């Protein structure tokens with residue numbers, strides 16, 4: 001997601017500066033249209049009779065911004081938090097009250113072929129031995145990615161841990177987090193317990209100046225734990241520059257790996273406007289990078305070293321985009337915000353009912369260079385069942401869709417729809 005405060009500040013900054021560079025003008029124009037939902041016809045769930053939707057009400061499945069489906073083990077992993085915590089601590093949204101942050105963030109896992117009650121068999125994964133913030137063992141979860149490693153059902157997960165910064169001498173959490181911008185790292189884990197994961201063993205930690213405002217991880221899946229991340233507000237040390245980043249397209253993508261020595265490089269040094277939940281499509285090897293500001297997906301052909309200087313396509317989806325997922329057949333699925341401006345109300349009053357629109361878009365490559373087909377597969381234009389959602393997973397095996405949300409609608413966080 002990222003901060004609406006930043007968005008407002010950015011608009012203000014652009015107007016005050018009186019800048020009229022054509023690109024800034026275009027970004028602003030497009031961003032405002034998507035923000036307001038101009039030109040979007042909201043359709044109710046009843047317009048999609050093939051889908052029946054219900055909420056899974058489970059305390060363990062709150063404020064789960066991101067998900068990842070393990071096709072090999074049929075487990076759906078979720079990065080969950082707490083509604084209140086997000087409102088106090090959200091470094092990319094320039095919210096820096098570290099003492100109010102959630103201390104209970106966790107990875108939850110659902111066995112999606114094992115219905116139980118209104119939901120599915122659900123576990124919370126322990127992370128024994130993970131130091132967290134200076135030894136407290138906590139996680140501060142945002143985006144995630146995963147990889148099916150072998151036939152024994154082991155899965156590797158990449159998690160963004162948006163930690164507060166600590167004083168290296170004393171280990172105390174610093175008072176002025178805004179100055180430091182928090183301490184965001186990417187942490188790699190492997191599941192334990194076979195095909196029914198019980199816990200997460202910590203494998204690797206990435207801390208680097210190019211991991212500054214991480215939004216989402218896209219795992220490569222090789223044995224160096226390599227991945228790309230989007231910095232949705234760029235990777236400048238300057239808070240001011242980060243705030244105006246969506247308008248001035250300072251967003252970036254970094255590529256990191258633990259090939260000796262561990263390192264990160266700027267795969268796309270800047271030029272992206274609020275890049276969000278990127279994903280690698282293992283069917284065509286390409287990296288799909290969505291823009292929340294422009295409603296487009298840039299498609300890159302990655303070089304061996306992770307560099308992304310070859311852009312092969314730009315797909316215009318026409319909606320403000322959040323996380324992308326790839327299903328078993330290679331189709332890309334996007335959770336979109338039909339009226340992005342409504343998100344602010346949900347953020348400020350997480351337990352209220354806001355009737356916020358949610359939709360799932362499918363982006364399918366047409367064979368033989370025929371471009372891309374973009375379809376709205378499901379919309380809850382009046383927020384009847386789906387809370388506004390940040391991720392959608394398509395289980396191509398059964399045709400089900402799973403929606404989850406960063407936003408904290410109490411007990412109403414996960415919604416499976418089945419055909």
Ligand SMILES: *[C@@H]1O[C@H](CO)[C@@H](O)[C@H](O)[C@H]1NC(C)=O
Pocket residue numbers: 088097099100101
């Ligand atoms: C920060 O969080 C703490 C703990 O939840 C709370 O008591 C305090 O009022 C918050 N401070 C601000 C400025 O919101």
Ligand SMILES: *[C@@H]1O[C@H](CO)[C@@H](O)[C@H](O)[C@H]1NC(C)=O
Pocket residue numbers: 132163164165166167168183185205207
């Ligand atoms: C940031 O996190 C890393 C990894 O946990 C840790 O080694 C480092 O000391 C932290 N830095 C600060 C300033 O908190």
Ligand SMILES: *[C@@H]1O[C@H](CO)[C@@H](O)[C@H](O)[C@H]1NC(C)=O
Pocket residue numbers: 265303304305306307
């Ligand atoms: C990565 O490889 C590409 C060519 O494949 C090259 O142009 C680029 O300079 C390389 N980047 C780094 C950081 O080595």
